[in-house]
Amino acid sequence: MSTSDVTRRQFITAASAAGLAATLSRSAWGRSPATADKLAALGGEPVRKGGSWPAWPYRDAQVIEAATKTAQSGVWCRIDAPQTGAxxxxxxxxxxxxGAKYCVATGSGTQALHTCVEALGIGPGDEVITSPYxxxxxxAGILAARALPVLxxxxxxxxxxDPQDVERKINDNTRAIMPVHIMGQPVDMDAxxxxAKQHNLKVIEDACQAHLAVHRGRKLGTIGDLGCFSFQSSKTLGCGEGGAIVGNxxxxxxxxxxxxxHGTSRAGRTEVAGPKYRMNEFEAAILLAQLPGLAERFARRNENAHHLTARLQACPGIVPQKLYPGTEAGTYYVYGATYLSEQFADADRRTFLxxxxxxxxxxxxxxxxxxxxEPWVDHILGTKVYQRMYGATRLAQYREQLACSRCDEVCANVVSMFASGILLATQDDMDDIADAICKVHEQRDxxxxxS
Ligand SMILES: Cc1ncc(COP(=O)(O)O)c(C=O)c1O
Structure with missing residues (x-):
């Protein structure tokens, strides 16, 4: 039996139990059952008739004032105010x-990741294990250093x-693991x-989607050797483009x-090869202006996500992202779930959406x-630097090892929404989401x- 068979059966068992709970709990939500409804796609009445979602990126009066004040100050670059600037x-x-001792702000999450790879001395001939999803x-952070990203x-x-597959792919050239906390939820960091300890590897956490999420009392990004964040606009803390590295x-x-x-220390000596990846004062000012309400918005997203997840228990066929033991709070940058077509009269995901x-x-x-x-594989395998540094045997084996069938399954079955703004809406809005999903399920035939 394949892994995917096991997975599917697990889903179905969980989903059927949840389906029973659903029927029992529906009236408890105080909303009329939609069983008799015709699907809106076929001319029925839609569950949600208009109504907007909270605007994103977040921008209140303080954010706008921070940008204006920075413009007026003339201090636009961090070196103009090294200690006191934004x-x-x-x-x-x-x-x-x-909860980290130190932080370096960068111009993006990609820049943060690349900086970490370089700072750890990882380069041509070295391998870093990460996720394809x-x-x-x-x-980009690994490739820019001409190291080999092993997926x-x-x-x-x-x-x-999957830590077991990570372990299978460790070899003598592996230098680091780069776990990606996808959708803002913790990877199985215990494993x-x-x-990493067992094989003497560094851990660079890609926490680019995972601001403030907590695993066993520690915020993501502070568990490994270094952690990286993105502040690109869609993130739960954003400034257009921006990033940060944290560590102890x-x-x-x-x-x-x-x-x-650019390889130059605070003392002003140019010491190593390095790009110029500094955050500017505008970006930092916009980020600082959002910090006061950040924890409150984070808590609200968690509250709404838990409500939605509880409601979706009533809908067999939509299985929210699994969270590992030790997950105490998630970022919910993306709210994701697995779509089980067999619970939707075998309709494909496109039709459901x-x-x-x-x-x-x-x-x-x-x-x-x-x-x-993606085509980058052919690109790097065709370059002289990769051919010289890794050799034909390793590169041939590398190509064979690239197959990630469970990632393919995930790509085919996930349904999701970007949730930075959406999960800040009201509980009634969350009920609209759940009601709509449940209605489609009930009317799946x-x-x-x-078409
Ligand atoms: C998981 C993950 N890693 C890395 C990045 C790169 O961050 P940036 O877009 O700030 O360069 C992103 C951005 O979307 C991301 O989601």
Whole structure:
């Protein structure tokens, strides 16, 4: 029996039990059952008739004032105010917020990841194990250092790196693991840290989606050797483009500072090869202005996500992202679940999403295909530097190892919504989402009529 068979059966058992609970709990939500409804895609009345979602990126009067004041001040670059400027202040406050000793702000999450790889001395000939189910920025940080990104397969229920496959892919050239906390939920960090210790590997957490999420009392990004964040607009803390590195090892974080500052240390000596990846004062000012309400918004997202997850228990066929033991709070950058077509009269995901959209609820498939299926593989395998540094035998084996069938399954079955703004809406709005999904499920036989 394949892993996917087991997974599917697990889903179905869980989903059927939940279905029973659903019927019992429906009236408890105080909303009329939608059983008799015709699907809106076929001319029925939609569950959600208009109504907007909280605007994103977050922008209140303080954010706008911060940008204006920075423009007026003429201090636009961090080196104009090395200790007192917005970037330096943000670094101190962000480190404190996540419980790390040190922080270096960068121009993006990709830049943060690349800086960490360089600062750890990882380069040509070295290998870093990471996930194929992520933003290309994860990969870019490794490729920019001309190291080899080795992709391990996923746990199909959590969409996170499978530690067992990570272990299978460790070899003598492996230097680091880069776990990606996808959708803002923790990877199985107990297992990853155990592996890292056992094999003497560094851990660079890609917490680009995972601001403030907590695993066993520690914020994500502070569990490994270094942690990286993105502040690109869609994130739960955003400034257009921005990033940060956090860590507790002063020497290592100072090396990150030097690398990101075109190889030049705070003392002004140009010491190593390095790009110029500094955050600017506008970005930091906009981020600082959002810090006061950040924890409250984070709590609200968690509250709404828990409500939605509880309601979805009533709907067999939509299985929310699995969370590992030790997960105490999630970022919910993306709210994701697995779509089980067999619970929807075998309608494919596209038809389900179309029916849901007609009910007034937009969801999508999130990442269309894993990075193992993108053309960068042919590009790097064709370059002289990779051919010389890794050799024909390793590169041939590398290509064979790239297959990630469970990632393919996840890409085909996930349904999701970008939740930075959506999960800040009211509980009634969450009920609209759940009601729409449950209605489509209840009327699943009508899905056959949708082309
Ligand atoms: C998981 C993950 N890693 C890395 C990145 C790259 O961050 P940035 O876009 O800030 O460069 C992102 C951004 O979306 C991301 O989601």
């Amino acid at each position: 970037v330096a202040t943000f670094e101190r406050e962000f480190a404190q917020l996540v 992520t933003d290309p920025g994860t990969l 391990a397969d996923l746990d199909p229920l959590s969409f996170q790196l 990853i840290m155990r592996l 090892d002063e020497e290592l974080v100072e090396r990150c500072y030097t690398v990101h500052n 179309k029916a849901l959209a007609a009910e007034g609820i937009g969801m999508s498939g999130y990442i269309a295909q894993g990075l193992h299926r 009508q899905l056959r009529e949708i």
